[in-house]
Amino acid sequence: MYSLDLVIRSSFLHFIEDPSKCSNKLSSYEFLNDGLMIIKKGRIIELREYSDEDEKRFENIEDKRGYLVVPGFIDTHIHYPQTEMIGSYGEQLLEWLETYTFPTEQKFSDIDYARKISKVFIRELLKNGTTSALVFGTVHTESVEALFEEALNENMLLISGKVMMDRNAPDYLLDTADKSYIESEALINKWHSRKRLKYAITPRFAPTSTREQLTLAGKLKEKYPDVYVHTHLCENRNEIEWVKELYPERKSYFNVYDYYGLSGDKSVFAHSIHLTDDEWDDISKTNSVISFCPTSNLFLGSGLFKLSKAEEKNIRVGLGTDIGAGTSFCQLDTLNEAYKVNLLEGNKLSALKGFFLATLGGAIALSIDDKVGSFTEGKVADFVVIDWAVNDLQELRVNNSNDLEDKLFSLMIMGGQQNIKETYIAGKRKYCLD
Numbered sequence: 001m002y003s004l005d006l007v008i009r010s011s012f013l014h015f016i017e018d019p020s021k022c023s024n025k026l027s028s029y030e031f032l033n034d035g036l037m038i039i040k041k042g043r044i045i046e047l048r049e050y051s052d053e054d055e056k057r058f059e060n061i062e063d064k065r066g067y068l069v070v071p072g073f074i075d076t077h078i079h080y081p082q083t084e085m086i087g088s089y090g091e092q093l094l095e096w097l098e099t100y101t102f103p104t105e106q107k108f109s110d111i112d113y114a115r116k117i118s119k120v121f122i123r124e125l126l127k128n129g130t131t132s133a134l135v136f137g138t139v140h141t142e143s144v145e146a147l148f149e150e151a152l153n154e155n156m157l158l159i160s161g162k163v164m165m166d167r168n169a170p171d172y173l174l175d176t177a178d179k180s181y182i183e184s185e186a187l188i189n190k191w192h193s194r195k196r197l198k199y200a201i202t203p204r205f206a207p208t209s210t211r212e213q214l215t216l217a218g219k220l221k222e223k224y225p226d227v228y229v230h231t232h233l234c235e236n237r238n239e240i241e242w243v244k245e246l247y248p249e250r251k252s253y254f255n256v257y258d259y260y261g262l263s264g265d266k267s268v269f270a271h272s273i274h275l276t277d278d279e280w281d282d283i284s285k286t287n288s289v290i291s292f293c294p295t296s297n298l299f300l301g302s303g304l305f306k307l308s309k310a311e312e313k314n315i316r317v318g319l320g321t322d323i324g325a326g327t328s329f330c331q332l333d334t335l336n337e338a339y340k341v342n343l344l345e346g347n348k349l350s351a352l353k354g355f356f357l358a359t360l361g362g363a364i365a366l367s368i369d370d371k372v373g374s375f376t377e378g379k380v381a382d383f384v385v386i387d388w389a390v391n392d393l394q395e396l397r398v399n400n401s402n403d404l405e406d407k408l409f410s411l412m413i414m415g416g417q418q419n420i421k422e423t424y425i426a427g428k429r430k431y432c433l434d
């Protein structure tokens, strides 16, 4: 008998590469109907077919037959301070920020409040099978301190940063260019690469930063090239017009960020819906990343993201929930809406591509695919146990499915939080639906 942390028998699905880039989609993934995953010290030692000898070989096999185990979901754009204002009525982006977002974010100057919401937020991620996320804080360092403390507690791979914002917001939410540099640098030194945590330089979006602030954000990125950049781009038409007025000297909205040294392979641009051809080219050339946030884009009436264009331009894309403009923490709900957005754009989002985006695709987008996103030997054992069907209708639909892809498609369209049975971080169970 070997000494191991965890041995699981179940069905397993994980991706090896992007199914839309593979000449034979069957070689983009591995599916084991009756498989065995062996975990030691929080890492995957092996995933293979189950054999009858395994019963003698291993002492305690956790039997999860009938369920589907996939790598933990990855959320590439979410705002934790907006958890409590999810589903706020009736506005598009700029009015929505003024009416609901800014007053809510004010509360995060209080570290106790930030700690309380951090706990709720991380719990929601885990309930929904999300094991890693790129997360906006608020302008207050307290907001980031509280979130990192909680993520550290749960041993999560989480990336976050303090918002930099020195104009065009209420006074109570503004910093200054210098203050934002000093505070961000202090947070980088304290938190970046502590256990599984990473820092993201986080200018909210071009309209709320002066040239001076973006210059300093770029200096910070130059000094700490390993940290991320996280911001918003071309989400809403009025926002884009505003950026043109504020930065008339720049050739495009994306060029504002690019000019100040904020583009690159660890720079994530949420939304990127209304891009010009020039912007598509520049995002591609700089190897920057896009976060596709369908529930948010529909909820705020922002528009339809062109996933096929990103594929054509070889741009990495991950899925984002964008809570609280997004309406669900769940990547299954997000895929449901992503499918519809794609169809309205004249494209079909296959279930394989959908599950790729929610797992390995998200990991590639965040440059964390050396650690998570699939079940390759040596990766950290962050994973989710999914129940294929939790009600009569799902049961009927799943039993009526022709093959694996059809079954996965039914999960992506009909599934939701209730299908997430368990969530594991580094081989430890952190959530169980009871």
Ligand code: GUN
Residues within 6 Å of the ligand: 079, 093, 097, 101, 204, 205, 232, 235, 296, 322, 325
């Ligand atoms: N653009 C600038 N700030 C925000 C925000 O908080 N949410 C969304 N969806 N877009 C933004």
Ligand code: ZN
Residues within 6 Å of the ligand: 077, 078, 079, 232, 270, 322
């Ligand atoms: Zn956002």
